[in-house]
Amino acid sequence: xxxxxxxxxxxxxxxxxxxxxxxxKDQAGNIVPHLYESVDxxxxxxxxxxxxxSSPFRYPLASLLMTxxxxxxxxxxxVLVRGCDERAINExxxxxxxxxxxxxIVTVGLAxxxxxxxxxxxxxxxxxxxxxxxxxxPVAYESVxxxxxxxxxxxxxxxxGEFDRCxxxxxxxxxxxxxxxxxxxxEEDVLIKTGDLPPENPMFHxxxxxxxxxxxxxxxxxxxxxxxxxxxxTLYKKVAEIVRDEFGYISGEQDSGKSPLNILGPQPGHTSxxx
Amino acid sequence: xxxxxxxxxxxYCGCGCEMLLQVLDGKLVGTxxxxxxxxxxxxxxxxxxxxxxxxxxxKRLTAPLLRxxxxxxxxxxxxxxxxxxxxxxEIKETHGGDSLAFLTSAKCTNEENYLFQKFCRVGxxxxxxxxxxxx
Numbered sequence: 001x002x003x004x005x006x007x008x009x010x011x012x013x014x015x016x017x018x019x020x021x022x023x024x025k026d027q028a029g030n031i032v033p034h035l036y037e038s039v040d041x042x043x044x045x046x047x048x049x050x051x052x053x054s055s056p057f058r059y060p061l062a063s064l065l066m067t068x069x070x071x072x073x074x075x076x077x078x079v080l081v082r083g084c085d086e087r088a089i090n091e092x093x094x095x096x097x098x099x100x101x102x103x104x105i106v107t108v109g110l111a112x113x114x115x116x117x118x119x120x121x122x123x124x125x126x127x128x129x130x131x132x133x134x135x136x137x138p139v140a141y142e143s144v145x146x147x148x149x150x151x152x153x154x155x156x157x158x159x160x161g162e163f164d165r166c167x168x169x170x171x172x173x174x175x176x177x178x179x180x181x182x183x184x185x186x187e188e189d190v191l192i193k194t195g196d197l198p199p200e201n202p203m204f205h206x207x208x209x210x211x212x213x214x215x216x217x218x219x220x221x222x223x224x225x226x227x228x229x230x231x232x233x234t235l236y237k238k239v240a241e242i243v244r245d246e247f248g249y250i251s252g253e254q255d256s257g258k259s260p261l262n263i264l265g266p267q268p269g270h271t272s273x274x275x
Numbered sequence: 276x277x278x279x280x281x282x283x284x285x286x287y288c289g290c291g292c293e294m295l296l297q298v299l300d301g302k303l304v305g306t307x308x309x310x311x312x313x314x315x316x317x318x319x320x321x322x323x324x325x326x327x328x329x330x331x332x333x334k335r336l337t338a339p340l341l342r343x344x345x346x347x348x349x350x351x352x353x354x355x356x357x358x359x360x361x362x363x364x365e366i367k368e369t370h371g372g373d374s375l376a377f378l379t380s381a382k383c384t385n386e387e388n389y390l391f392q393k394f395c396r397v398g399x400x401x402x403x404x405x406x407x408x409x410x
Contacts, residue, residue, distance in 0.1 A: 020276055027282060030311040032295055035278045056310040056317065064278075064297070071299060072276055169321045175307070225308060227318040 001110070001132040002048050008108055008131045009078060013039050018078035018106050022065055024049045024057060031057035033064055048080060048110055048132070060177040060221055062088030069101050081107045084219035086127035087252025088177035091217055095262060097180055111135055120220040121233070128254060143234040144241065159235070160201055165228035168199045172208065172222035172232055178215050178251075185211065205235070212236045214243050214259035217252040277301065282309055286382045287322045288408040294319060296327055303327040363399075372400040381408035 025034035026047040049057030109130030117125035247260040293312035297305035310317040339355035340347040377395040
C-alpha cells in the first residue's frame with residue numbers, strides 16, 4: 001500500500017500539481033506528521049501509518065492542513081486522507097474555514113483495514129476516492145446500543161460516573177479536527193466555571209456534545225486523547241444519530257449541503273422560520 | 276514553507292510525556308501528544324497541551340529585575356547575583372537558615388535540582404525546599 005501512495009505523491013510533486021504533501025513520517029519507530037516538499041524527501045522514513053488497531057499514528061491531519069492552507073494562501077497542498085480525514089476536510093470547508101480552498105487541496109486517499117474500522121466503529125472507513133487499500137465494511141454503533149439498553153436513570157448514572165473522571169485537560173477539544181472556534185464555550189466563565197475540577201458534571205460534557213451536533217465526523221481522536229478513558233465517541237455517535245434522524249443530515253458527506261446547525265434563518269423555500 | 280513537528284518531552288512535571296511541537300515559520304503554534312510513547316500513549320494534561328505557549332511568549336523575563344525605590348528595574352546579572360548572595364548571607368546570620376525557603380522548578384534538570392537542594396540544605400542548613408510541580 002505504501003508504494004502506491006508514494007508513487008502517487010511523487011507524480012503529484014513532479015507534475016507540480018502540489019507544492020508540498022502533508023503526510024506521516026517514521027522517526028525511529030515513532031510516526032509523526034510531516035510536510036514533504038520534494039521528491040527526494042519521499043525516501044527514507046515515508047510512512048502511511050500501517051497497523052490494525054490501537055492506531056499509534058492517527059493525527060488530526062485536517063486541522064494541520066487548514067493551518068497550511070491559511071498560512072500559505074497561494075499554494076496547493078496534497079494530504080494523506082483516511083475516511084475520517086476526508087470527512088473532516090469536507091466539514092471544515094462547509095463551515096467556511098477557508099473559502100474557495102477546495103481547489104487548493106488534493107487528497108491522496110487510503111482505505112482502512114477492517115480491524116481498524118471495527119476498533120473505532122467507523123461508519124465509513126474509506127474516502128470517496130482512494131489510491132491504496134480496500135473498502136472495509138462500515139461498522140454499526142455497538143457501543144451506543146450497549147448504553148441505550150439501560151433505562152433513563154441507569155444511563156444518567158452511567159454517564160455521571162464516566163464524566164466524574166474528567167481532568168479538564170481539554171484534550172478532546174484540542175485534538176478535534178472540526179473544533180475551530182476562536183472563542184470556545186468551554187472556556188467562557190459565565191457558562192462553564194473556571195477553576196472547577198472535575199468540571200461541572202454533566203454540563204461540561206453535555207455542552208461539548210451539543211456543540212458536536214452536526215459537526216462531529218466520528219474520527220474517535222477525542223476518545224484516544226482522553227487520559228481518563230471516557231467513552232466520548234459513544235456520546236457523540238448518539239448525538240450524530242439524533243441529528244441524522246431529526247434533520248436527515250450526516251456530517252462529512254460530499255454533497256449533503258450545510259449542516260442544519262449552521263443555517264440561520266428560515267428553511268429554503270420559506271419566508272419565515274414559523275411556517 | 277516551513278512546517279515541522281518536533282518530538283520532545285514536556286517540561287512541566289516528572290511524568291515526562293512525549294509531545295510534538297508544531298513549528299510554523301520558526302514559531303511554536305501548537306502541541307500534539309505523541310502517539311507512540313508508552314508513557315502517555317497519545318494523551319496529555321492541560322499543561323502539556325499548552326506547553327507551546329510559554330516558550331516564545333513576550334511575557335517572559337529577559338533580564339534580572341531588582342526592586343529599587345519601590346519599583347522593579349532591569350539590572351545586570353552581576354549586580355543581581357551580588358545583591359542576592361549578600362542579602363541571603365545577611366538573613367542567615369541574623370535570623371538563621373530556617374527563616375529562608377527555596378523554591379525550584381520541575382522544568383530544571385535533575386542535576387540542577389540536586390545542586391539546588393544541596394545549596395539549601397548544606398549551604399543554609401534548612402529543609403525548607405519545594406518545587407513548582409507540587410503546587
